[in-house]
Amino acid sequence: MARVDKNSPFYGTSGRVGDLIFRTGLYGTTVHLAPEKKKNKSKYRANRNSRMPQAIEYARKRIRDPEMYELYQSGVNDAKNSAYMVAITDYLHAPKISRIDSSKYTGSVKQPINIYATDDFKVNKVMVVIRNPIGELVESGEATMKSKRYGRWTYLTTVVNTTTVGGTLLVTVEDHAENITSQTVVLGDNTAEQECGGQD
Template structure:
C-alpha cells in the first residue's frame, strides 16, 4: 500500500481502474490494489450469517417506513450509533438477556411475586411467566409488569399452587424484532 498526500489524491476515495483509494483519519490517502474475489465457496456458517444480516437490514428498513417505530428507534441513537436504522438493525441482531430471576418470594400463594431482571440493547416488549406442575399441567401463566426502571419486571401469582416440589417456572423475554430468551428453573 502506498500513501499519498498531494493535491491529486486529496478527497478521493473508492475504486478507480483496479486501485482502491482510502481516506485516513490524518488526511492522507492510502492506495492499493483492489481485492480479488474469492474462488472458495462460502461455508454454511458464512451463508447463515449473511442471511441473518440481510434479515436485520430488512427489519431496519421496515422500521423506517413506520413513523412510530422510526421515532422510537431514533431515541436510541448516540455518538456511536447515529441513526434509528442502525439501532433497529442492532436490536434485530441481539436477543434480550435475562440477568436474574428471584423466586424467593413465591410460595404458591395468590399475590406472591416473582422478580425478573432483564436487559436488551433497545427495549424488551414483554416478559412471560409460565408455572407448570411436574406432569406438565399448567398452574398459571401471564405477563410480568415492568417497573419504572425498565429492567425489573414483577409477576404476581393469580392461582394457588398446593405443591411446589418439582414445579417448573419458565421465564421468556421478548424484544420488538421477535428475539426470545428463555430461562427455566425447577423448584
C-alpha cells in the same frame, strides 16, 4: 456481508458505525460486522453475518412506520447514530435474562416473581408460565416493568398452587425485533433464586 439499498440513508457511507462497517466502492455500498476481539466468538459472528440481509430489510420496513421510527429514534447515541442503525442492531441481538428470583413464591396469590432482563435496545415483553411437578399448567401471564434502570420485571401470581416444589417456571423475554430468549428454572427451596446465562 450484505449490500445496502440505494434508498437507504447509509448508501454511499464508508467507515464504522457501532459494530457495523460500511464500505463504498465501484459496485455500491456493503455492510459488514466489525471483527470480534475474541476468537472463540467466530461462530457467533458468523451467525450474525448470516442474518445481516434480514436485519437490513427489517430496519428498512420499521423506519417507514412512524411509530416504530420514533421508538428506534429514542435509542440513537454516539455508537448508533440513526433509527435505522438502532433497528439493525436490535434485530441482531436477542435479549438476555440475568436473574430469576422466585424466593417469595410459596404458591399463594399476589406473590412476586422478579425477572432481571436486558436488551441492547429495549425489552418489549416478559412472559411467565408456571407448571406443577407433572407438567400441568398452573398459570401464565405477562410481567410488568418495575425498574428500567435495573431491568426488573415483576409477575404477581394469580392462582393458588399447592405443589410448588418440583414444578417449573418458564420465563420468555422478547424484544421489539421479536427476538426471544427463554429460561426454565425448577421451583424448590434450593433454586428460589437463579443466576441465568444470557445470550446475544
